Amino acid sequence: MDKLRLKFSKTGRAVYLSHLDLMRTMQRVFSRAGVPLKYSEGFNPHAKISIILPLSVGTASLCEYMDFALTEDRDLAALPEALNAYMPEGIEALEAYEPPCKGAELRWLLVEGVMKGGRDAAFYTEFFARDTIPVTRKAKRGMRTDDIAPAIQAVQFSDMEGGVAVKAILHAQDPTVSPELMMTALGEDAPAYWRFTRLEAFQEDLAPFR
Amino acid sequence: MEMNEHIDALLRQVQRPARYVGGEYGQVVKDKADVDVRFAFCFPDTYEIGMSNLGMKILYGVLNDMPGVWCERVFAPWGDMAEKLRQEHIPLWALESGDPLYDFDVIAFSIGYEMAYTTVLDMLDLGGVPIRAAERTGLEHMVMAGGGCMCNIEPMADFFDLCFLGEGEDVDREVLALYQKAKREGWDKPRFLREAAKIEGVYIPSLYDIRYNTDGTVAAITAKDGAPAKVRKRIVEDFDACYFPTKPVVPSTEIVHDRVSLEVFRGCIRGCRFCQAGHTNRPVRSRKAETLLRLGKETLENTGYQELNLSSLSTSDYRELSELCDGLLDYCRPRGISLSLPSLRADNFSMDIMHRVQQVRKSGLTFAPEAGTQRLRDVINKNVTEEDLLNSCRIAFQGGWNGVKLYFMLGLPTETDEDVLGIADLAKKVYWTWREAAPDRSRGVRITVSTSEFIPKPHTPFQWEAQISREEYLRRVKLLTDALAKAKSITYNWHDAEMSLVEAALARGDRRVGAVVEEVWKNGGRLESWSDYFTLDRWLEAFPACGLDIDFYATRGRPTEELQPWEHMDCAVSRRHLERERERAYEGVLTPDCRAGCAGCGASRLLKEGVCRG
Numbered sequence: 001m002d003k004l005r006l007k008f009s010k011t012g013r014a015v016y017l018s019h020l021d022l023m024r025t026m027q028r029v030f031s032r033a034g035v036p037l038k039y040s041e042g043f044n045p046h047a048k049i050s051i052i053l054p055l056s057v058g059t060a061s062l063c064e065y066m067d068f069a070l071t072e073d074r075d076l077a078a079l080p081e082a083l084n085a086y087m088p089e090g091i092e093a094l095e096a097y098e099p100p101c102k103g104a105e106l107r108w109l110l111v112e113g114v115m116k117g118g119r120d121a122a123f124y125t126e127f128f129a130r131d132t133i134p135v136t137r138k139a140k141r142g143m144r145t146d147d148i149a150p151a152i153q154a155v156q157f158s159d160m161e162g163g164v165a166v167k168a169i170l171h172a173q174d175p176t177v178s179p180e181l182m183m184t185a186l187g188e189d190a191p192a193y194w195r196f197t198r199l200e201a202f203q204e205d206l207a208p209f210r
Numbered sequence: 211m212e213m214n215e216h217i218d219a220l221l222r223q224v225q226r227p228a229r230y231v232g233g234e235y236g237q238v239v240k241d242k243a244d245v246d247v248r249f250a251f252c253f254p255d256t257y258e259i260g261m262s263n264l265g266m267k268i269l270y271g272v273l274n275d276m277p278g279v280w281c282e283r284v285f286a287p288w289g290d291m292a293e294k295l296r297q298e299h300i301p302l303w304a305l306e307s308g309d310p311l312y313d314f315d316v317i318a319f320s321i322g323y324e325m326a327y328t329t330v331l332d333m334l335d336l337g338g339v340p341i342r343a344a345e346r347t348g349l350e351h352m353v354m355a356g357g358g359c360m361c362n363i364e365p366m367a368d369f370f371d372l373c374f375l376g377e378g379e380d381v382d383r384e385v386l387a388l389y390q391k392a393k394r395e396g397w398d399k400p401r402f403l404r405e406a407a408k409i410e411g412v413y414i415p416s417l418y419d420i421r422y423n424t425d426g427t428v429a430a431i432t433a434k435d436g437a438p439a440k441v442r443k444r445i446v447e448d449f450d451a452c453y454f455p456t457k458p459v460v461p462s463t464e465i466v467h468d469r470v471s472l473e474v475f476r477g478c479i480r481g482c483r484f485c486q487a488g489h490t491n492r493p494v495r496s497r498k499a500e501t502l503l504r505l506g507k508e509t510l511e512n513t514g515y516q517e518l519n520l521s522s523l524s525t526s527d528y529r530e531l532s533e534l535c536d537g538l539l540d541y542c543r544p545r546g547i548s549l550s551l552p553s554l555r556a557d558n559f560s561m562d563i564m565h566r567v568q569q570v571r572k573s574g575l576t577f578a579p580e581a582g583t584q585r586l587r588d589v590i591n592k593n594v595t596e597e598d599l600l601n602s603c604r605i606a607f608q609g610g611w612n613g614v615k616l617y618f619m620l621g622l623p624t625e626t627d628e629d630v631l632g633i634a635d636l637a638k639k640v641y642w643t644w645r646e647a648a649p650d651r652s653r654g655v656r657i658t659v660s661t662s663e664f665i666p667k668p669h670t671p672f673q674w675e676a677q678i679s680r681e682e683y684l685r686r687v688k689l690l691t692d693a694l695a696k697a698k699s700i701t702y703n704w705h706d707a708e709m710s711l712v713e714a715a716l717a718r719g720d721r722r723v724g725a726v727v728e729e730v731w732k733n734g735g736r737l738e739s740w741s742d743y744f745t746l747d748r749w750l751e752a753f754p755a756c757g758l759d760i761d762f763y764a765t766r767g768r769p770t771e772e773l774q775p776w777e778h779m780d781c782a783v784s785r786r787h788l789e790r791e792r793e794r795a796y797e798g799v800l801t802p803d804c805r806a807g808c809a810g811c812g813a814s815r816l817l818k819e820g821v822c823r824g
Contacts, residue, residue: 013233014233016221016227017228018463021464022462028514028515032514045546086514088460089232193218193219195218
């Protein structure tokens, strides 16, 4: 079974695992569960797995996707449960299936988060309602300024106890706007503390990504 | 463990936060309602080092198998994290529950290296636990320690309530069962310690009075309140049936030795005269090959690891090594699992095994001749000849290896400049062997020579020896550097002697050295086995500040009549044997290995039948 996709969540303590940690962990989870991943040929064989849009350390997600290949046929409906018995805390396999599209089709992500130690909802609402939102950051050659306004949709801020709750749909690939980049855009008005969770993934036309 | 925002915010500001949060596959979480003893297993180094430690995996399993006991893990935070914890007044926590160290009944350290001493104090302090045993008056916060350093733990005697001498599998359980009883019946701390002292393998430092002579040497060690005059170490006699952790915690983040480590045997039949582990872990006891095969497969299946390593002090000496390797290869090869065999001796048999095991990947080859001339190798009882070594290298080069590492010590007893230059000669002979043997010389060869400074250790035949001074070590390094200067294929690395000096002073230190450890810690010393954090000056200042002289401990030769600070620790090898071995060293006489002929070291008295079968 060469082209398979696993949807999984990464929450709780698992948010601190880096992308490489996650790759290593997934490989071992499959091995413990006796589900044989396909390996590359060659001198240093490695499991054929790839994670679409790796998360930053510290961000949680209910919609992570990993493409993988198996050396033998398996009942895909039973796979998540079989894997979950061997997962570390905070990672949960949700669904395994033959993907209808390429990983590159994942274009938008619905995220929610909390922001503390900064301004109020009204301020952030106004800030992100502007027609252009320039962000300057380090690029391969020197500094680069992008306008991230077109890459942010349906952004909502609401005051909550001790801070501000936020929900937004962010463009995930070409260009990529992460929640961290939104915070960078705020400059001196960025909150002291924030944490985000990815909730749902969409294609370019906002149809659900699978 | 609950991650509140305060801690989450902190974790976002440090390097590699995954090492501070637990939650790995295989961790043990118990319901606090069913637990009467909370046990914090502390490793005085980073997560990456501690999680690689087999002893920790073993005891984690053994203790969590006890009803009512919940053993959790605590590691030393890296500098950035330690700083944040102090700034934010957040106590060091255990990974499983996230509870602060001060919530635990028993706080136990595994110590295998003297340079970890300051880290022990730092972890206690970060965890909100008073560092000195005398400041902890209740039954809670019982601070214990075990591991290789217990054969002379005197420099830490004022900080620990209870120490375990030898292997922990049985004695830990006995002590915890006693602690459960003490807690249930409401004993006070002195009563618990007095009772615990009756368990073989338990050392209660506060039950011993030490008197000193005016010259600073130890005059007398006196046991009180019924404590034994000599504490005898514990071993697991039936090692084949000994607990093995087949379902260890599998780290999610990368650690140093990220693999299954299969413990083939304990002890060592070789009597290398400088080697502490080889003397303090006797008698040799091994597991059957079939047992190891079963344990290895089970652990690989349970963990999902892709690498298995055979661990012991000298793997070549395992009687069933050939059968074991064949059995493991049959299992590992089709599954793409790699097998590694460290600590092989430079002999034909080992090379044959090596060839079979490493058919796919050819990792580097390492030999430890330890000394450059046959004379000096005979003095240290390293039973390896130049012929053995060159033969092994020849086989390796013929088989396509093109790199070899050679380890040596400088400053061994009786070493002369001729011995130092012998290292260069030997390395050059290895080079010529490559020239003769290599099927394809176009790829070149890398021969790496490494030296470190000899450190005399307690419970070895060299425990009375002087360590050479740093200046003298550096002179010998220079001598060797010059001798190897023109050899392009030979790289020479030498370890600095700064840490060796401190290690030597701590290894043979007495109780008074505890003040120095505390002083160094107060001046910022922690994680000192890391060159990032070690500074010699702190130690050089602390010794005189405490009225002590570092050279008294490190570079002073002791007469064999002198009472040593660790003489109440009985590690089974007798003092008489050590003295005899010392004499033979000076005569340059070899002592055969345990199988070739029993040297009567005394370790067999720990076995019921009184006969070693290693």
